[in-house]
Amino acid sequence: MSEQSGSRLDPWIDSYAQRAQGLTASAIRALFAVASRPEVVSLAGGMPYVNALDANQFADITARVIREQGNTALQYGSGQGDQKLREQILEITSLVGVHSHPDDIVVTAGSQMGLDLVTKIFCDPGDTVLVESPSYVGALGVFRSYQCNVVHVDMDENGLNPEALRTALAEHKNVKFIYTIPSFHNPAGLTQNQQRREEILLIAKEFGVPILEDDPYGLLGFEGEPPQAIRALDDQSVIYLGSFSKTIASGLRLGWVIAPHGVREKIVLAAEAATLCPSNFVQLTISRYLAEQPWQQQIKVFQELYRERRDALLDSMQALMPAGTTWTIPEGGFYSWVTLPPGLDATSMLPRAVAELVAYVPGTGFYADGQGSQNLRLSYCYPDPDRIREGVRRLAVVLEAEIEVLNTFGPAHPAATPSFFSPRSDTR
Numbered sequence: 001m002s003e004q005s006g007s008r009l010d011p012w013i014d015s016y017a018q019r020a021q022g023l024t025a026s027a028i029r030a031l032f033a034v035a036s037r038p039e040v041v042s043l044a045g046g047m048p049y050v051n052a053l054d055a056n057q058f059a060d061i062t063a064r065v066i067r068e069q070g071n072t073a074l075q076y077g078s079g080q081g082d083q084k085l086r087e088q089i090l091e092i093t094s095l096v097g098v099h100s101h102p103d104d105i106v107v108t109a110g111s112q113m114g115l116d117l118v119t120k121i122f123c124d125p126g127d128t129v130l131v132e133s134p135s136y137v138g139a140l141g142v143f144r145s146y147q148c149n150v151v152h153v154d155m156d157e158n159g160l161n162p163e164a165l166r167t168a169l170a171e172h173k174n175v176k177f178i179y180t181i182p183s184f185h186n187p188a189g190l191t192q193n194q195q196r197r198e199e200i201l202l203i204a205k206e207f208g209v210p211i212l213e214d215d216p217y218g219l220l221g222f223e224g225e226p227p228q229a230i231r232a233l234d235d236q237s238v239i240y241l242g243s244f245s246k247t248i249a250s251g252l253r254l255g256w257v258i259a260p261h262g263v264r265e266k267i268v269l270a271a272e273a274a275t276l277c278p279s280n281f282v283q284l285t286i287s288r289y290l291a292e293q294p295w296q297q298q299i300k301v302f303q304e305l306y307r308e309r310r311d312a313l314l315d316s317m318q319a320l321m322p323a324g325t326t327w328t329i330p331e332g333g334f335y336s337w338v339t340l341p342p343g344l345d346a347t348s349m350l351p352r353a354v355a356e357l358v359a360y361v362p363g364t365g366f367y368a369d370g371q372g373s374q375n376l377r378l379s380y381c382y383p384d385p386d387r388i389r390e391g392v393r394r395l396a397v398v399l400e401a402e403i404e405v406l407n408t409f410g411p412a413h414p415a416a417t418p419s420f421f422s423p424r425s426d427t428r
């Protein structure tokens with residue numbers, strides 16, 4: 001019996017499958033319990049501002065779904081998802097250039113489930129997945145739970161770097177897919193331009209590796225038309241993940257996968273094994289919402305709201321952040337990625353920040369390999385602009401104090417992450 005198994009905390013510690021070893025709570029989780037107190041300005045979580053929705057409208061829709069379609073809403077449904085909803089999803093994806101057939105779509109409990117299903121059907125333990133550097137923490141959790149070998153590929157101001165991608169594909173065997181968030185990246189706040197998308201697709205095809213395109217923020221751009229998805233360029237090499245979480249409501253837990261025929265069949269079988277079918281009640285609610293409500297108008301409301309908050313964040317960082325701090329300028333989505341002055345460590349700084357009543361996510365959470373200590377992610381989606389400004393003011397106080405300590409006593413940890421994204425970052 002191992003020392004750990006004698007622990008009263010968990011008598012089953014020796015019984016878990018190897019893949020469960022990747023399921024560990026991060027050390028910063030406890031701090032987030034504190035960070036959710038109302039006096040703390042949280043620039044940490046990526047929670048959509050659902051308060052901007054009309055709750056009465058949803059109350060009315062859900063009541064009518066139960067009253068008028070109760071026999072279906074309260075029953076099991078198709079493993080692939082409701083046919084009418086899949087048709088409506090295509091109206092949404094047409095805005096990012098994805099024109100497909102309802103048969104190519106699988107409805108899931110959020111795009112998080114799509115990530116899980118795709119990884120489940122492609123990856124054996126030890127298989128490699130290529131991800132951006134940094135990448136979405138929830139995806140890294142999925143890849144870890146399937147014991148994937150996660151390899152980070154550098155980004156530049158246009159997102160995933162094609163040369164770095166080519167090198168990684170040449171160096172690594174058994175690459176099962178390239179996971180990318182091309183629009184309004186979480187956490188980097190960057191967007192691939194059209195040329196970059198075409199280049200990445202060409203390289204992926206050259207090496208015969210599919211792209212897993214994660215696009216929950218694609219319709220939340222602040223300027224002009226939404227970027228066209230990589231999936232719009234190729235329907236055989238790209239598996240596309242979409243979500244209602246940011247454009248309608250994350251609490252409804254609904255998203256979708258669009259995949260080539262064979263992959264789609266496997267995903268349906270894997271989804272049925274996991275959950276039998278998505279919730280009929282939620283699908284019918286969203287379907288009615290899309291049919292009856294001006295959803296494009298609501299997306300515009302979200303865009304305006306998030307743009308104002310993004311501006312509040314960037315303006316106050318420009319005014320207050322100490323010299324040597326850089327950050328990305330998001331053109332949509334929820335996040336800006338901050339690089340601290342050399343010598344500062346975002347993880348060890350977090351307790352001080354929480355004591356100053358401001359929270360962020362340290363950069364190391366967005367890497368599978370321990371990088372990111374000099375970075376942090378700031379989310380502007382949830383607090384109102386005044387709170388954001390106050391949060392940045394508090395954060396700047398923390399940074400100034402850390403710099404003073406650094407200048408007095410020298411670095412506690414060597415800087416682990418080179419500063420990057422500086423070409424498009426504001427610096428002071």
Ligand SMILES: Cc1ncc(COP(=O)(O)O)c(C=O)c1O
Nearest residue numbers: 110111112136186214243245255
């Ligand atoms: C890049 C990315 N992918 C997937 C998800 C999961 O979204 P969903 O609510 O659709 O499961 C998120 C949530 O924040 C995300 O940022």
